[in-house]
Amino acid sequence: MNGIQPFNNDDPPDFDGPDDDQPHKPGDGQEERRQTGILLKPRPKTKKPSMYRVLLLNDDYTPMEFVVHVLERFFNKTRQEATDIMLHVHRRGVGVCGIYTYEVAETKVAQVMDFARASEQPLQCTMEKE
Numbered sequence: 387m388n389g390i391q392p393f394n395n396d397d398p399p400d401f402d403g404p405d406d407d408q409p410h411k412p413g414d415g416q417e418e419r420r421q422t423g424i425l426l427k428p429r430p431k432t433k434k435p436s437m438y439r440v441l442l443l444n445d446d447y448t449p450m451e452f453v454v455h456v457l458e459r460f461f462n463k464t465r466q467e468a469t470d471i472m473l474h475v476h477r478r479g480v481g482v483c484g485i486y487t488y489e490v491a492e493t494k495v496a497q498v499m500d501f502a503r504a505s506e507q508p509l510q511c512t513m514e515k516e
């Protein structure tokens with residue numbers, strides 16, 4: 387197989403006349419009929435969303451237990467996972483809490499920053515495109 391799927395006879399193609407080879411505008415749904423004259427079965431156009439890493443930054447003041455609590459509460463980590471991530475951030479300066487779509491990542495960052503501020507901790511949380 388060459389990966390090209392012609393329409394079968396149950397699903398007759400509708401030629402739209404002798405000017406079928408006319409140029410067309412991008413996005414008009416005609417892309418699959420260009421050049422070859424072979425009609426390809428149109429696939430629904432789905433796009434994977436871009437993903438974003440939510441990062442915690444180390445500082446010298448925020449208690450380790452507070453960071454572990456943040457990871458459990460906002461990132462649904464177990465105590466062991468949270469401890470591992472916290473220690474990674476403590477030692478390396480930065481670490482990944484989770485990877486989310488833009489809106490979810492943005493919400494997590496805001497939740498952590500609000501909670502840290504309300505708790506008078508300097509903990510910093512940010513996000514970056516994957």
Ligand code: TYC
Nearest residue numbers: 442443444445448450475476
């Ligand atoms: N370095 C902090 C301490 O020694 C602990 C800490 C870990 C702070 C991770 C922030 O994102 C952080 N108390």
